[in-house]
Amino acid sequence: MNLWKKLLCYSRRKSPWLFHMNSGSCNGCDIELIAGLTPRYDAEQLGVKHEASPRHADIICISGPVTHTAVNAMKTVYGQVCHPKAVVAIGSCPASTNVFIDSRVLDGPLDRHIPVDVYVPGCPPRPDAILAGIAKAAEILAARAGQEAQPAAAPVAAEEEKA
Amino acid sequence: MSYRIPMGPYHPALEEPYKLELVCDGETVQDAKLNIGFNFRGIEQLAETRNFIQIVALMERVCGICSNTHTLSICQAVEQIAEITPPPRALYIRVIMAELERLHSHVLWAGVAGKLIGFKTMFMTCFAVREQIMNVLQTISGNRVNYAMNRVGGVNRDIDDPAMILAMIGELEKDMVKTVIPVFTTSHSALSRCTGVGVLSEEKARSLGVVGPTARASGLPQDLRRAAPYAAYEEMDFNVPVEHSGDVKARLVVRALEILESCSILRQALSKLPAGEIFTGDESEMEIPEGRGFSRVEAPRGEVIYSVTWGEDTDTPSRVHVRTPTYINMPAVRWMVRGARLADTPLIQASIDPCYSCTDR
Numbered sequence: 001m002n003l004w005k006k007l008l009c010y011s012r013r014k015s016p017w018l019f020h021m022n023s024g025s026c027n028g029c030d031i032e033l034i035a036g037l038t039p040r041y042d043a044e045q046l047g048v049k050h051e052a053s054p055r056h057a058d059i060i061c062i063s064g065p066v067t068h069t070a071v072n073a074m075k076t077v078y079g080q081v082c083h084p085k086a087v088v089a090i091g092s093c094p095a096s097t098n099v100f101i102d103s104r105v106l107d108g109p110l111d112r113h114i115p116v117d118v119y120v121p122g123c124p125p126r127p128d129a130i131l132a133g134i135a136k137a138a139e140i141l142a143a144r145a146g147q148e149a150q151p152a153a154a155p156v157a158a159e160e161e162k163a
Numbered sequence: 164m165s166y167r168i169p170m171g172p173y174h175p176a177l178e179e180p181y182k183l184e185l186v187c188d189g190e191t192v193q194d195a196k197l198n199i200g201f202n203f204r205g206i207e208q209l210a211e212t213r214n215f216i217q218i219v220a221l222m223e224r225v226c227g228i229c230s231n232t233h234t235l236s237i238c239q240a241v242e243q244i245a246e247i248t249p250p251p252r253a254l255y256i257r258v259i260m261a262e263l264e265r266l267h268s269h270v271l272w273a274g275v276a277g278k279l280i281g282f283k284t285m286f287m288t289c290f291a292v293r294e295q296i297m298n299v300l301q302t303i304s305g306n307r308v309n310y311a312m313n314r315v316g317g318v319n320r321d322i323d324d325p326a327m328i329l330a331m332i333g334e335l336e337k338d339m340v341k342t343v344i345p346v347f348t349t350s351h352s353a354l355s356r357c358t359g360v361g362v363l364s365e366e367k368a369r370s371l372g373v374v375g376p377t378a379r380a381s382g383l384p385q386d387l388r389r390a391a392p393y394a395a396y397e398e399m400d401f402n403v404p405v406e407h408s409g410d411v412k413a414r415l416v417v418r419a420l421e422i423l424e425s426c427s428i429l430r431q432a433l434s435k436l437p438a439g440e441i442f443t444g445d446e447s448e449m450e451i452p453e454g455r456g457f458s459r460v461e462a463p464r465g466e467v468i469y470s471v472t473w474g475e476d477t478d479t480p481s482r483v484h485v486r487t488p489t490y491i492n493m494p495a496v497r498w499m500v501r502g503a504r505l506a507d508t509p510l511i512q513a514s515i516d517p518c519y520s521c522t523d524r
Contacts, residue, residue, distance in 0.1 A: 021173060022173075022179055022180055022202075023180075024180075024201065024202045024203070024204055025202075025227070026224045026225065026227040026230075026520045027178075027227035027228050027518065027520050028224070028228075028230070028308040028309060029227070030178065031271065031308070032307065032308060034290070035290060035293075038286075038291060038294075039290070039291045040291060040294045067201065067202065069203065070201060073173055077173065099209075099220060100205070100224075103206075103208070104205055105205040106204065106205075123309060124227065124308050126307060
C-alpha cells in the first residue's frame, strides 16, 4: 500500500458521513440515531456528519424491518453510495424483523437484500450503542478504502474472528 | 405554466418515508398530493395472532415516539372488555408517563422545527434539553424509548423517587422559559419563517375534523384529557392552550404552552401520588371474555382511538382497529400548502407533527 492510499484509509476512518434510511421502522431507532448526533452523545467527535444525499455518504444506517415497498428504494440507495461503503443495521428489526416476524407485508431481514457490516441490536439501541456501531463501521470503511473492488458482506462476528 | 415536483419517499427534509407531490406555479405551491404506505407492517393483522400480554408489546412498536400512548390505549380497551379497574396509584403513574411522553415529543418537535427553519443551533439546544426528560424516563422504566410501563390491570413499574422528577421539571421549565420559548417567539429570523405560513382557518379545521395541537392552534378548544378524562386526568387541574391564528407560529406556541401545562400536571400528579398496589389481578389466571372495548387517548399529536373486539373462548382478539391523529391531520396539509412558497412546504408539513409509522402501522 503506497503512502497516498494509507492517507486515504486514515482519512476515511476519521470522517464517515452517514445516510440514514427508514425501511418501515417505528421511529424509535431513528430518533435515537438523531439523538446520537446531538450535544450529549456528540457523534461529531468521530467526524460523523449526517448527510442528506446517499451519493455523498460513506455509511448507510438502515432501521426498520424492511417492508415490501421499501426494498427497491433501499437497493437503489445502496447502489448510489460510492465505494468504499459500509452498512449499519440499527435495531433488532433489520436483524431479525423483531415483533413483526410473521407479518405478510415484510421482506426482511435486511441481509437478504444487501450485505450488512455491523448489527446494532436493541429495541431501540441506545445512542451510545449506535455510535459504537458507527465507529466499528468506520474501521471497516478504512480497511475497504485500500481495496479496489467491493468485498463480500462480513457481519461483525466474522470481522472479529479475522482480527 | 404549472409543473410537478415529487418530494420523497426518501427525501432529506422528511423524517419518515412518504411521498408528497407538489403542483407548483413558479415558487408558489398550487396543490399537493400525498402518498403513504411505505411503513405498512400489517400490525392490525398481526395483533389478531397475539394474546393480551403479547399484544401490549406489539402495540408499543406501532410508534417509537408515542409508544406509551398505544400501550395505554390497548390496555384501557382490554380492561373495558374484562371489566378490570386498575388501582389508583397505577392510574397516576399512567398520567405521569403520558405527560413525560408529551414533554419529550413536543421538545423533539421543537428541535425538528428548528432544523427545518434552518436554525441548527435551536435543533441542538432542544435535543440537549430533551436529554433531561430521557434521563427520567430511563430511570423510571429502564429504557429510553419503548418503556413497557402499561399492562392489562395496571402498570409494570413503580415510581420510587418523585423528588428526582420534580427536580427535572424545575430545570426543564427554566430552560423552556429562558431559552427555547423566547427564541421562537422573539427571534426575527425564526418568526419570519413561521408567522402567516401554512394557515388553516377555523372553519376549515372544523370541517376537516383535525385533532390535537393542530386543532387547538386553529381555535378549536378540544382536548380529550378535558372532554373525556381517562386514567387520573379528572383529578388534575390544567388549562388547554388555544391560539386563533392557525399558522405555523400558532402551532409552535400551542406546543410550547402545552409543555408548561404538562410540567404543572406532573407536579400535581407527583404530589398527590396515592399509596397502594400498582396492578390488579394475576396475569397467569386472567381471561378476557367476549366483548368490544373502545378507548380514546390524547396523544402528543392528538386523539388516538382503539377499538378492540374479543371473540368467544379465544386467547386472541378478533379485530383491533387503530385510528391515529396523523390520519386525520394530514389532509389538512393540502389546504395549508396551497399558495405557500415551495421552500416553506417541509416546515408546513412538519407543523402537524406527522407520524407516518403510526398512520401506516
